[in-house]
Amino acid sequence: MTDHAPLDPSKLTDAQLASLTSGGSVWDTEAVGDRLPAIVLSDGPHGLRRQVQGGDALGIGDSIPATLFPPAAGLSSSWDRDLIREVGATLGREAQALGVSVLLGPGINIRRSPLGGRNFEYASEDPFVSGEYGVAFVEGVQSQGVSATPKHFAVNNQETDRFRVDARVDERTLREIYLPAFEAVVRRAKPWALMCSYNKVNGTYASECHWLLTEVLREQWGFDGLVVSDWGAVVDRVAAVAAGLDLEMPPSGTDGKVQDALGDGSLPRADAERAARALIQLEARTRAARLALPPGEVEAAAGSEVALRAARASIVLLDNNGTLPLAPSSTPKLAVIGAFAAAPRMQGGGSSRVMPTNVTDVLSAFEATDFDVRYAQGFEFGGSEFGSDARERNPHALADQAVEMAENADVAVVMVGLPDGAESEGSDRASIDLPWAQVDLLERLIATSTPVVVVVSGGSVVRLGQWRNGAAALVQGWLLGQEGGRATVDVLTGATEPSGHLAETIPLDYADTPSYRYFPGRDQEVVYGEGMFVGYRHYDSAQIDVAYPFGHGLTYTTFEYSDLRVQLQDNGTTAIDVTITNSGGRVGTALAQVYVRQDGDPQSPVHSLRGFERVTLAPSEGVDLRVELDDRAFAAWNVHERRWRTAAGKFTIEVGESSRDIRATAPVHHPGDGLTAPVEPLSTIAEWLSTERGREVLMPLVRKVSDSAGGATAAPEMREMFLQMPLAKLVAFGIGITEADVAAMVAKANG
Numbered sequence: 001m002t003d004h005a006p007l008d009p010s011k012l013t014d015a016q017l018a019s020l021t022s023g024g025s026v027w028d029t030e031a032v033g034d035r036l037p038a039i040v041l042s043d044g045p046h047g048l049r050r051q052v053q054g055g056d057a058l059g060i061g062d063s064i065p066a067t068l069f070p071p072a073a074g075l076s077s078s079w080d081r082d083l084i085r086e087v088g089a090t091l092g093r094e095a096q097a098l099g100v101s102v103l104l105g106p107g108i109n110i111r112r113s114p115l116g117g118r119n120f121e122y123a124s125e126d127p128f129v130s131g132e133y134g135v136a137f138v139e140g141v142q143s144q145g146v147s148a149t150p151k152h153f154a155v156n157n158q159e160t161d162r163f164r165v166d167a168r169v170d171e172r173t174l175r176e177i178y179l180p181a182f183e184a185v186v187r188r189a190k191p192w193a194l195m196c197s198y199n200k201v202n203g204t205y206a207s208e209c210h211w212l213l214t215e216v217l218r219e220q221w222g223f224d225g226l227v228v229s230d231w232g233a234v235v236d237r238v239a240a241v242a243a244g245l246d247l248e249m250p251p252s253g254t255d256g257k258v259q260d261a262l263g264d265g266s267l268p269r270a271d272a273e274r275a276a277r278a279l280i281q282l283e284a285r286t287r288a289a290r291l292a293l294p295p296g297e298v299e300a301a302a303g304s305e306v307a308l309r310a311a312r313a314s315i316v317l318l319d320n321n322g323t324l325p326l327a328p329s330s331t332p333k334l335a336v337i338g339a340f341a342a343a344p345r346m347q348g349g350g351s352s353r354v355m356p357t358n359v360t361d362v363l364s365a366f367e368a369t370d371f372d373v374r375y376a377q378g379f380e381f382g383g384s385e386f387g388s389d390a391r392e393r394n395p396h397a398l399a400d401q402a403v404e405m406a407e408n409a410d411v412a413v414v415m416v417g418l419p420d421g422a423e424s425e426g427s428d429r430a431s432i433d434l435p436w437a438q439v440d441l442l443e444r445l446i447a448t449s450t451p452v453v454v455v456v457s458g459g460s461v462v463r464l465g466q467w468r469n470g471a472a473a474l475v476q477g478w479l480l481g482q483e484g485g486r487a488t489v490d491v492l493t494g495a496t497e498p499s500g501h502l503a504e505t506i507p508l509d510y511a512d513t514p515s516y517r518y519f520p521g522r523d524q525e526v527v528y529g530e531g532m533f534v535g536y537r538h539y540d541s542a543q544i545d546v547a548y549p550f551g552h553g554l555t556y557t558t559f560e561y562s563d564l565r566v567q568l569q570d571n572g573t574t575a576i577d578v579t580i581t582n583s584g585g586r587v588g589t590a591l592a593q594v595y596v597r598q599d600g601d602p603q604s605p606v607h608s609l610r611g612f613e614r615v616t617l618a619p620s621e622g623v624d625l626r627v628e629l630d631d632r633a634f635a636a637w638n639v640h641e642r643r644w645r646t647a648a649g650k651f652t653i654e655v656g657e658s659s660r661d662i663r664a665t666a667p668v669h670h671p672g673d674g675l676t677a678p679v680e681p682l683s684t685i686a687e688w689l690s691t692e693r694g695r696e697v698l699m700p701l702v703r704k705v706s707d708s709a710g711g712a713t714a715a716p717e718m719r720e721m722f723l724q725m726p727l728a729k730l731v732a733f734g735i736g737i738t739e740a741d742v743a744a745m746v747a748k749a750n751g
């Protein structure tokens, strides 16, 4: 590309503008001669899926080998911002090596239901964890001069009917649950691109929702990147450009519609120029990285090293009776059971599917140790594996062999979980049960006298039956990418200390889940009837038992918390200081989670995670840990005023190792944000009297009404009715106040 001045959209023809609002091919943007080169976009959120011959958005065709990292459901369980940023940076370097300028990730939608087919690609049930994950990931990718693309904006929480479904969500739930992760990423990490979702949001396709793509994203949050559609998400090209969508992918061959709309004036040229400017800016932002390296191969060894550390940190130790960590000296004869031990579950299905540069499995990793290892497949896949009617169809021979092997071992490690295809882009799960053959095998193994260590693989949580009470140890192994096999053995043997924590609650039963009665909707509509009560916000507010709570994760040591201090700061943030001591015999990493609890409002979740910090401590080591809460920690979205408000009142700061393992609390009285809402004609008498200005203006009228009613308004039963009366309604009550009086009072009170 010669050194020209940047392309000026105002100088482009309608035809050129129209062509830039759509891609050049399935993975490339459109070029403009030698003035604007085409740039390459590529999945995905946990590894490059660079396709050079043609390509598909479904994960069907092959791609160039690249490092397969733990998908978000695993990596987010690390709660390690620095590690997530490092994974992002490694992905950025690999994108650059493969000539990719725009990486299509991270996925930061909320894991609303455990049935969600793409939960493996998303970070959490909690918006704060999702936001921290997204910020670190985007910072990492873009540190390499490659654009990240947080997705799918917005409210993409299911795969069922995803191209059409209308997600009906109240605005407070949108603002406090489904948008905050995107808001945090846009405001703090400043992504150069962002992808809209397929679905409708409250009646309008996200790809053509001006409120979402322009008012919220650009005007309120300050987004200054390019908005790209999900592949095939655009329904109306012209409406999409007008709403704030800059780039349709892949091209639908309908540029003529945009050109015609420009020609007849139904599409303002400014909208098309905005889209062109966004693409020109994206090319410029990614040019240095693109020109610095000729497309080649990824640095496989470097990627594997990062992927291994990421996998280790993603593993969550749920339960342990002391059997872990395993040591050949104490349990030399090891039975390794389950198909996943030899054929690991590394990733989910769909557009994020990566061709890994390497694969490690649990069996091989154990065989490389000093254990005396025996392997049994234990179960097989295929056919209808779920539900008890599968009982007859599962060959007992595999289970018989596994049970016999376990009976002759010192310890058994059993790898179970969701088979490939059980969770994928494009479809949701029908149940959260494990395949029956696995449950049957677990029950039989647990019935032996051999300690059984169970490792669960899967991108979303499964129902853990009664067998779990008999397990010697239980590990949530998620999907761990290409190095998951070795990472799992490192944690089970204590070569690596377990440090992961759940970013999604594991419920006892599907019927306990908050969206049980609403997911996945019907008749092309899904109502988010559970509102704000997603994940632990539901279970903890309703005091519903769960298998393992949000934030839960054990280590091989223990921690004590003490001396909690809370300091509200002038800038609206809050400083939380707490002393943490390693009270066990091994080094370990504590994860101090900070929840803000309110007990007065049943319409709001009883507590919400507002901060967290990790700290690694040697035995007996103590530290004073600081956790900063941002200025939204005590806020709620006011749907009438359509802004964030922090009411004065009593709250409790909770600090602990999970949403139900609170180690220290401290009361805090928040003075509120001091904002006063302007009074309106329909403001109630109580609202008028709640501000000094309002009282000053209103009191003469209150006295007049009270006198004319002979003081009746002071009677208790009348008082509340009077206070709840909108001022303007008094006009109809013949007390001598007119609409003009009301208007004058409103003007005077609002000054």
Ligand code: GLC
Pocket: 043, 056, 057, 058, 104, 151, 230, 231, 351
């Ligand atoms: C897919 C996915 C999206 C992906 C895109 C390109 O349908 O929804 O996450 O980045 O299309 O493959």
